[in-house]
Amino acid sequence: MGAIRLENVKKTFGNIDVIPGVNLEINDGEFVVFVGPSGCGKSTLLRLIAGLEDVTDGKIMINGVDMANESPAKRGLSMVFQSYALYPHMTVYNNIAFGLKMAGETKAVIDEKVRNAAKILNLTDYLERRPGALSGGQRQRVAIGRAIVRNPAAFLFDEPLSNLDAALRVNMRLEITGLHQELKTTMIYVTHDQVEAMTMADKIVVLQAGRVEQVGKPMDLYAKPANKFVAGFIGSPKMNFIEGDYARARDCACVGVRPEHLLLSTEQGDIAATVKIAEHLGAETYLHVNADNIGPMTVRATGEVPLSGNDRIWLTPDPERIHRFDKNDKAISN
Amino acid sequence: MESKFKTPFGQFAYTVFAWIIGLAIFFPILWMVLTSFKSELDAVNMPPLFLDFNWTLENYTGILEQSNYFKFAMNSVILSFGSTFIGLIFAVTCAWAMAFNPTKRTKDTLLWMLSTKMMPPVGVLVPIYLVFRDWGLLDNRFGLIMVLFLMNLPIMVWMLYTYFKEIPKDILEAARMDGATLPKEIIFVLLPMAIPGIASTMLLNVILAWNEAFWTLNLTTSDAAPLTAFIASYSSPEGLFWAKLSAASTLAVAPILIVGWFSQKQLVRGLTFGAVK
Numbered sequence: 001m002g003a004i005r006l007e008n009v010k011k012t013f014g015n016i017d018v019i020p021g022v023n024l025e026i027n028d029g030e031f032v033v034f035v036g037p038s039g040c041g042k043s044t045l046l047r048l049i050a051g052l053e054d055v056t057d058g059k060i061m062i063n064g065v066d067m068a069n070e071s072p073a074k075r076g077l078s079m080v081f082q083s084y085a086l087y088p089h090m091t092v093y094n095n096i097a098f099g100l101k102m103a104g105e106t107k108a109v110i111d112e113k114v115r116n117a118a119k120i121l122n123l124t125d126y127l128e129r130r131p132g133a134l135s136g137g138q139r140q141r142v143a144i145g146r147a148i149v150r151n152p153a154a155f156l157f158d159e160p161l162s163n164l165d166a167a168l169r170v171n172m173r174l175e176i177t178g179l180h181q182e183l184k185t186t187m188i189y190v191t192h193d194q195v196e197a198m199t200m201a202d203k204i205v206v207l208q209a210g211r212v213e214q215v216g217k218p219m220d221l222y223a224k225p226a227n228k229f230v231a232g233f234i235g236s237p238k239m240n241f242i243e244g245d246y247a248r249a250r251d252c253a254c255v256g257v258r259p260e261h262l263l264l265s266t267e268q269g270d271i272a273a274t275v276k277i278a279e280h281l282g283a284e285t286y287l288h289v290n291a292d293n294i295g296p297m298t299v300r301a302t303g304e305v306p307l308s309g310n311d312r313i314w315l316t317p318d319p320e321r322i323h324r325f326d327k328n329d330k331a332i333s334n
Numbered sequence: 335m336e337s338k339f340k341t342p343f344g345q346f347a348y349t350v351f352a353w354i355i356g357l358a359i360f361f362p363i364l365w366m367v368l369t370s371f372k373s374e375l376d377a378v379n380m381p382p383l384f385l386d387f388n389w390t391l392e393n394y395t396g397i398l399e400q401s402n403y404f405k406f407a408m409n410s411v412i413l414s415f416g417s418t419f420i421g422l423i424f425a426v427t428c429a430w431a432m433a434f435n436p437t438k439r440t441k442d443t444l445l446w447m448l449s450t451k452m453m454p455p456v457g458v459l460v461p462i463y464l465v466f467r468d469w470g471l472l473d474n475r476f477g478l479i480m481v482l483f484l485m486n487l488p489i490m491v492w493m494l495y496t497y498f499k500e501i502p503k504d505i506l507e508a509a510r511m512d513g514a515t516l517p518k519e520i521i522f523v524l525l526p527m528a529i530p531g532i533a534s535t536m537l538l539n540v541i542l543a544w545n546e547a548f549w550t551l552n553l554t555t556s557d558a559a560p561l562t563a564f565i566a567s568y569s570s571p572e573g574l575f576w577a578k579l580s581a582a583s584t585l586a587v588a589p590i591l592i593v594g595w596f597s598q599k600q601l602v603r604g605l606t607f608g609a610v611k
Contacts, residue, residue, distance in 0.1 A: 052511075
């Protein structure tokens, strides 16, 4: 069981409001991702839930009990750190066993749980090694092993993949998702990478300047962003924003069109543009264009597109998939 | 390590220079040891005799008969290890707080602590002497342990602080998440990672306390007197006995010299920690 509810959680450092007041509901077994640009307070929020930082005000309900003023140990949560934070002087076995020892488990129970976790994470051959003799991916798995043996109410991940190289990151992403499906324990995962957020989450929480901008399923955030910030943050390449006459003609302050929702033509269309740079990725092509009277835009076309710099093209936004925003950057429902 | 000197001559000059400095520092100790094996007459001979004198052990037998070396030595051990041990308890907790939970004033506090070392001890001799007299702490081991511990505390805190700064805070937080209470976090996670730092801090403070002469001479007479007092008892007003004094000094520094010799690697690492990467 691991339902977590944040009620008006506030955090101030000196006289800076890092978290001005967050309300959030996390259901048992959910995979929730906190995403946002660096400095948006997502890690601070995670540390508040963990108990590594003291809340200035508000309640942190874990399974219905307010834990806001309890020590981390009493909250029954496990955390995987960005730096892995393994104990360098202990073997892998003792690293994983440490939490169980602190909980006063018997040797037999500890041994069984450690070996079980090692089996799940493919660490059985490395139990007698020290963290210094392991690769980055193995260290990450030890950190996860240390978290799962304690059978926590929820796992907290603080940017766990950002120290790994690109290929390993994709692997570990799948492993963590697989682990979640197997254990069905609540997971809270912090990242600045919207791809990780989109691929792993049941529910994404987009944060900016300590405020929750939007909470929702990945595809809901993609299809119906609540404001311009979420629209720009979720999706890659970034959404195009068109202001001025084009927006005024559609009764709004700004129109947003995703690069993949622009129909490309070399003959006709709504917006005339000149190609500046074409990035050919094989499966798809990113065109960075300069649209007449609008400015720079990005277009994503599937497959090979035989275009290069200075070619003239025409773009037509898919009318079903344009986003309109008012002058306060809020989305206007279509 | 790559040499900074490009020419073999530069390397040679550097080596010679290092040896000269090293020998200059070591010479007084060597001379003291040599003198301790001379007769009193040979000891004051002019020109000084280097190796061609009659080697004798009479100074050692003499002073071991005359005074109770082991009582003084035992006091030295109790005072230096006692003050270091108590100091460690305070310094570890203090350095933990400053390294892992710093405030705006942590740097000032550290500087202030160090500034107490800049005051000449004689400046507070009278007040401390009076307090010791009134509390019955004169010539008392406990009283002296307290003085030595407080005297070295700033250095211990500084050394441990530098060490602890190098330990990632994440690891301590991981221990907290794993359910370790504060004492367990310090004993099972922080201290094992800081063993080299703690060892060199201990060692340096044992040496400093062992060699401390000002307070040990002024606040003791016989019961709590350590080896510094044992040496001083041979520099008597009725004329200097150089050979006996040298033998007493040799006996006094021998234990700590041996300990220091065996742990020099640890000590050098500790003293340069943070400075050399």
